[in-house]
Each structure stands twice: as C-alpha cells, then as structure tokens.
Amino acid sequence: MSAEEVYNRITMLRAERGVSRKELAAALGVHYQTIGYLERGEYSPSLHLALRIAEYFGVPMDVVFSLKPFPRLGSEVVKS
Amino acid sequence: MSQLTGKQIEELREGLRPTWYATRRGRRRAVALGAAALGCLWVSAAVCWFLAPSDTAMWTTFTLAAIGLVTYAFVFRVLVAATQGVVGLADHDLDERQLAQRRHVYALAHRVSLWMLLVAAVLAGLLPDRGDHFLEVPSAAVVLFMGSILTSHLIAPHLVAGWVMPDSPQDDD
Numbered sequence: 465m466s467a468e469e470v471y472n473r474i475t476m477l478r479a480e481r482g483v484s485r486k487e488l489a490a491a492l493g494v495h496y497q498t499i500g501y502l503e504r505g506e507y508s509p510s511l512h513l514a515l516r517i518a519e520y521f522g523v524p525m526d527v528v529f530s531l532k533p534f535p536r537l538g539s540e541v542v543k544s
Numbered sequence: 545m546s547q548l549t550g551k552q553i554e555e556l557r558e559g560l561r562p563t564w565y566a567t568r569r570g571r572r573r574a575v576a577l578g579a580a581a582l583g584c585l586w587v588s589a590a591v592c593w594f595l596a597p598s599d600t601a602m603w604t605t606f607t608l609a610a611i612g613l614v615t616y617a618f619v620f621r622v623l624v625a626a627t628q629g630v631v632g633l634a635d636h637d638l639d640e641r642q643l644a645q646r647r648h649v650y651a652l653a654h655r656v657s658l659w660m661l662l663v664a665a666v667l668a669g670l671l672p673d674r675g676d677h678f679l680e681v682p683s684a685a686v687v688l689f690m691g692s693i694l695t696s697h698l699i700a701p702h703l704v705a706g707w708v709m710p711d712s713p714q715d716d717d
Contacts, residue, residue, distance in 0.1 A: 494639035495628065497712060507641050 470508040471530045474499070477521045492516055548624065548632045557625040565626035568711055574626070575706040578619035578699065584612035585695055589688035596682035605688065616699070623706045630709075631702045646701075649708065653701035660696060 478488055478499075485503075489496040492513065501507035502517075509517065518525045557565065564570040588608040595601040624632035630646050638646065 495642060497628065498639050498641045501641055507644075510640050513640060 468508060469505065469531075471505065471533050472502060472517075473528055473534055474517065475503045477523070477528065478503075481521070488520070491520055548629070550629065550633070550637060553624060553629050553632065556621055560622060560625055564622045566712070568709075571622070571626045571706045571709055574619050574622040575703045577615055578623070578703050578706070581612040581615035581619060582692075582696055582699060582703075584608040584615075585688065585692040589685055589692050592682055592685035592688050596684040601682075601684065605684070619706075620702065623702050627705045627709055631705045646705075649705040650701050652708065653704040656704060657697050657700050660700075661693070664693075 474488075478485070485499040486496045489499050492499075494513070498507065502509060514525060514529055518528045521528065562570075564574060585608070588605040591604045591608075592601045595604075620632075627645075628642070629638060630642050630649065633642075635643060635646075
C-alpha cells in the first residue's frame with residue numbers, strides 16, 4: 465500500500481443503489497470519468513469531495529473511505 | 545482559448561475519428577503534427593534571419609504560417625477532444641481531478657519550455673561570430689523569433705497534455 469492510498473466503496477454503494485457513474489457525477493458536479501478514477505483508486509478525492517460523496521449516499525465517511533483495504537463481503541462470517 | 549463548453553467538446557469528439565483521440569498512438573501522432581506546425585514558425589524565423597528583407601523570405605513566412613495555422617487548428621481540435629477539456633475548457637468548468645491534471649501538465653510543459661529556451665540560447669551562442677555584423681538581424685526575424693517563443697510557450701501545455709494523456713478505461717460508461 466502506498467502512503468497516500470485511500471480505499472473506497474463507491475462501486476459497491478453505487479451498485480447497491482442502482483446509480484450510474486454519470487448520474488453520480490452529475491449529482492456531485494464532476495466529470496463522469498472522475499468517478500471511474502475514484503473507484504479504481506487512481507485518484508484520491510479532496511476532503512470536500514469525499515464529504516459530498518458520503519453525504520450523497522447518506523452514510524458516514526468511514527463507510528465509504530478507509531486507509532486500509534475493506535474486508536471482503538462475508539469474510540467476517542467465514543472467520544466465525 | 546479557454547472558452548469552450550462541455551457540450552462543444554462532445555460535438556468535437558463526434559466530428560472526429562476515435563482513432564485520433566481515443567488511442568495513445570493517435571494522440572501522439574497529433575502531437576507530432578502540432579510540433580511540426582510549431583516548427584513551421586521556427587523555420588520561417590530562421591529563413592527571415594538569413595534572407596530578409598526579400599520576397600523569398602516574405603512568401604516563405606506567409607506560406608509556412610498558413611500551413612502551421614491550418615495544421616494546428618486540427619491538432620487543437622484533437623487535443624481538446626482527447627483531454628476531455630483539460631486543454632480548452634476554463635478552470636471553472638473542470639473538476640478537481642481535471643484541475644490537478646492540468647496543473648501537472650503545465651508544470652511539465654514549463655520544464656519543456658525551459659529546456660527549449662536553454663537549447664535556443666546555446667544555439668545562438670554557437671552562431672558564427674561575424675564581427676560587427678553579428679547583431680544586424682532583420683527586424684522581421686526578431687518579430688518571428690519572439691512570436692515563435694511565445695507560441696511555443698502557449699501551446700507546449702497542449703502538446704504535453706496530448707502526449708501524457710492515458711487511454712480512458714473501457715468500463716467508464
């Protein structure tokens with residue numbers, strides 16, 4: 465992991481809510497390719513954009529962004 | 545040059561073959577064309593240096609300027625389409641990622657401009673010393689050299705942006 469890498473769950477949240485990249489981009493006022501860059505981890509958003517993404521999905525920031533990779537879905541269940 | 549709108553960029557893309565703006569090879573071919581267009585200005589300045597004032601110098605300058613202008617008009621169109629506005633749009637029409645990309649491109653372009661100026665200074669220093677006549681440069685050549693330097697400084701960011709722009713991932717719907 466590079467020192468500045470930020471992981472996110474934008475792809476998952478977007479899929480869960482049935483929102484396309486273009487719709488999310490329009491809601492946030494960014495270019496649609498920027499959403500792709502964010503989802504692939506090729507661009508880390510400013511604090512302002514990160515807060516707006518969390519606000520758009522109606523979740524706390526740490527649900528969307530993390531400095532450590534998010535656990536895979538179901539991995540906690542497998543452990544227990 | 546920063547007065548385009550997002551809609552105009554979409555129209556530009558529709559009017560061009562994707563092989564020009566959507567592939568690295570096409571973009572770099574456009575950059576090479578742009579560099580050649582810029583080269584026309586430098587060549588006409590050099591021609592004026594040695595031949596002005598004369599009809600040959602005048603017509604060479606007009607012809608090369610026309611070729612360079614027409615060529616760069618096409619190249620600019622490709623670069624605007626390829627960079628999705630990083631070249632061409634006003635700052636307030638770009639998002640934070642695109643602005644960061646523009647800043648990166650301008651930083652690289654300024655480095656390229658600096659090296660070009662250093663090379664030009666070294667070449668000027670290597671010119672044969674013609675004694676008292678060394679500083680007797682035709683005014684047309686001086687104007688064209690200044691114009692070439694200014695134009696190079698202005699369009700270097702466009703060419704650098706086209707050169708370094710990565711391909712858009714296939715899954716960017």
